[in-house]
Amino acid sequence: MTPSDPKLEAAIRAALDAGTTPDLPEDFAQRTAARAVRAAVAPRRQPRRADWRWWLAPAAAAILLAGVGLRRFEHRGGAEPAVRYAAAERGASPRNAARQARVRELRYAVAVTQREIAEITGTAVRRAMQAIPHSTGRNEL
């Protein structure tokens, strides 16, 4: 049992107004009972089933924006995985790698002239030719 300290215990009892209860408003019991009965009778609120629909529009918008962004990236020099891999191997940026791939394609597959390549790719001849292996980038024209 706790060590007896009657004086302190009596002081605590006095401080806590032992055995007494603070008064509540007169209508407390009636109000509480009415509220309890009302709460029991009232139908429980159903969880909102349509909540997930609110997420649908933002999610669709996000997917759309991501798609558009990706397309733009691809269009502006973003590259296919193979090209990107090759670019990473050579330490070139994907955009540059894509341009170089296009130049090589024009040079070897389509066999167009350097000037035409430059015109098609929208770059200077020297820069366009840097994509060709063993090319010095010098203007051969």
Next chain:
Amino acid sequence: MQATDGPAVPGDEQGFAAVVRKHQGMVHAIAWHFLRDYAAAEDLAQDVFLSLYAHRDEIASPQHLVNWLRQVASRKCLDRRRRRTPEPLPVELTAPDSAGPAGIGDPWQKARLRRLLAQVPAQPRMVLLLRYQQELGIEEIAAALAMPAATVRSHLRRSLARLRRQWRKAAQGARS
């Protein structure tokens, strides 16, 4: 008191109001002495009785009802204290209508002891409150707070030692 053959907590409004009226003082006293906020204690007391109404079928006897109310009130008090940050305590902690029996204790001393009590951590404070305000035995407190009787004794011993130490310190400070 309910008839032994009827339910301990009636479901009709008037019957339930009578139960509330009978026990509201005990529930509100626990809440008020613990929270030291009259309005919050009233809210908590109402909350306890709303829970009682929802669980009225589980109450088997009037004694069970008293224990249930005490237990739920104590737990709700501790939960509420856990959820919110303790606000600074007012200097004078007297309930609006509860000055207590006149002539018992020095008001200054009571106020000082209340301040010391307010500094005791929540769970030991609830133990002190049930022991000295509600005048419960160790086993009853253990049942209400769902803790072993040894823990209740330990809380009491430590809290009393702490209060005794602070009390002496404050008395020495007042003398010098």
